[in-house]
Amino acid sequence: MSAQPTTERGRQTRARIVAAAADVVAEKGALGASLDDVGARAMASRSQLYHYFDDKTDLLLAVAQATNDAVLDAQRALFAGLDTWNGLVRWADALVEFQRQRDGRGGCPIANLVGQLGEREDGIRLVLASGYDRWETDIRAGLAAMVTSGELQPGANTDWLAASTLASLQGGLILCQARRDPDALRRALDGALALIGAYRGAS
Numbered sequence: 001m002s003a004q005p006t007t008e009r010g011r012q013t014r015a016r017i018v019a020a021a022a023d024v025v026a027e028k029g030a031l032g033a034s035l036d037d038v039g040a041r042a043m044a045s046r047s048q049l050y051h052y053f054d055d056k057t058d059l060l061l062a063v064a065q066a067t068n069d070a071v072l073d074a075q076r077a078l079f080a081g082l083d084t085w086n087g088l089v090r091w092a093d094a095l096v097e098f099q100r101q102r103d104g105r106g107g108c109p110i111a112n113l114v115g116q117l118g119e120r121e122d123g124i125r126l127v128l129a130s131g132y133d134r135w136e137t138d139i140r141a142g143l144a145a146m147v148t149s150g151e152l153q154p155g156a157n158t159d160w161l162a163a164s165t166l167a168s169l170q171g172g173l174i175l176c177q178a179r180r181d182p183d184a185l186r187r188a189l190d191g192a193l194a195l196i197g198a199y200r201g202a203s
Helices: 008-028 035-042 046-052 056-073 085-101 109-117 122-149 158-179 182-197
Strands: none
Touching: 008 035, 008 046, 008 056, 035 046, 035 056, 056 109, 056 122, 085 122, 085 158, 085 182, 109 122, 109 158, 122 158, 158 182
């Protein structure tokens, strides 16, 4: 991947190009998005694009990284509350409500890119996998805090519960997107909550 800009102006230009590329990819798909489309959206010349990125694959790698950050940063305040049962429920409720507002459209941006590029570009697949790793880590940290506080039993396997919760979330998002049915996500997350709830402690 190309080197990061050393000046603030360069960083802002690069970020503008990545944001434009993300918009174009969302509209046309990763394979249908062209550098000309991105340049027009970002008001950047071809020479600018190649100054900041080696090629289209390099740009899509940056889009993958930005997508991870956008998805996880949008949940940051909710992640902070995952150390309690009520906070866990609020997180699940917020994800479902977001899909209701979108009428079940869009799915998971990380999963969308995996579907388009995961079998074509291994480097991009690894970046997107790291986004899932970060997501699972935040869930696991909340569950571990619940074990420490006594809200979950000491024997609760937080690795397994976090992985299962993320899998339920992703499966629910796919069904939600395919069926345009936010209740599909509701049911998937209710299943994850029921599994975690089986390990609730006395406090």
